[in-house]
Amino acid sequence: MSSLFQRLCCFTFVLACILAPQVAHAQDRTLRMAYEEFDPYSFTDENGQARGLSVDLFRHIAEAAGYSADFVKAENPGDALDMLNAGAAELTSLLALTPARLDRGLATDPLGAFESRAFALRRSGRRTVEDLAGARVGVVRGSYALATAGAIPFVQLVEFAQTDDMVVPLLSGEIDAVVSAGDSFRARLRAMEVSDAVHSVTPALAVSPYGFVIAPERADVQAAFNAAIAADLSQAQLATLRRLWFGSDRRLTETPLFWAILGGRSAS
Incomplete structure (x- = not known):
């Protein structure tokens, strides 16, 4: 009897150790998103509040999944991933879902795609990626751009x-x-x-789907978020949010050059 009692106690202890983290997660309905200054995806406004497309999407999906949202600052995407693994946050903001990042966390279903591109001054005459060979190119530390900029021949990276x-x-x-x-x-x-x-400049350097990256032990959050994305987030809603945060390119009639030319013709 004593031996059976000891085995039952041991089994109960092991079961409690397995279930305790799951019970704790179930009781904690607040999720922290680690976000970096990447306006208009995520940024801190003048009142110290997190704002941006990532923030709005996170709030919408978290609410649909039955969670409340909180936000913690990260220096860059690499720092956000470190915060997941240190237990300081449960999710990152929207990140390119690269293999290296998927080794460090769980991804939601994609919510869009990053098109990594190089930008140069118009007056520089640089029009193609090949024109940037050997150039000094700025990238954000820890970002997806750090990897994609390697497609430029002999590039000299300068991190910001x-x-x-x-x-x-x-x-x-x-x-x-x-x-x-x-x-x-x-x-x-x-x-x-x-x-x-x-x-x-042309062409684009790379295209990668993006989504939220979740702490590796929070498979429950991944499942809840993917269910909410499928049931409560339409393509029309995504398009509306993108227009809100990204706006659109200026029309021809909104450019100073257009009015300068028109004024010159009127005077002639």
Whole structure:
């Protein structure tokens, strides 16, 4: 009897050790997203609040899955992944779902795709990737661009803390080009009213689907998020959010050059 009692106690202890983390996860309905300054995907506004496409998508999906959302700052995507593995966050913001990142966490179903592109000054005459051979190229530390910029022959990489830090060095000639997600960098150039001075070179360097990366022990969150994405997030909603955060390129009639030419013709 004593031996049977000891075996039962041992079994109960082992079962409790297995179930305890799952019970704790089930009781904790708040998820922390580690986000970096990557406007308009994610950024901190003037009131210290997290904002951006990643933030809106995270809130929408988390709510649909029965969770509340919280946000913690990360220095860059690599730091966000470190925070997952250290238990400081449960998810990253939207990241390119590369094999290296999938080795460190679980991915949601894709929610879009990053098109990695190189940008140069229009006056530089650089139009193709080959034109950038040997160039000094800015990338964000720990980002997807760090890998894709390697497609430029003999590239000299210059790392920055965040996307906005690269704009002035590009305009001043401190660096020859920038590699970043095409849609986000165009949006930042438009917001800074310098989009007329910069263009993207061809072709795109790479295209990768993106999604949220989840802490490897939180398969429950992955399943809940994928179910919510399938049931509660339509392509129309995604398109609306993208228009909200990324805007659109200026029309011809909104460019200073158009009105300068028109004014010259009117005077003649």
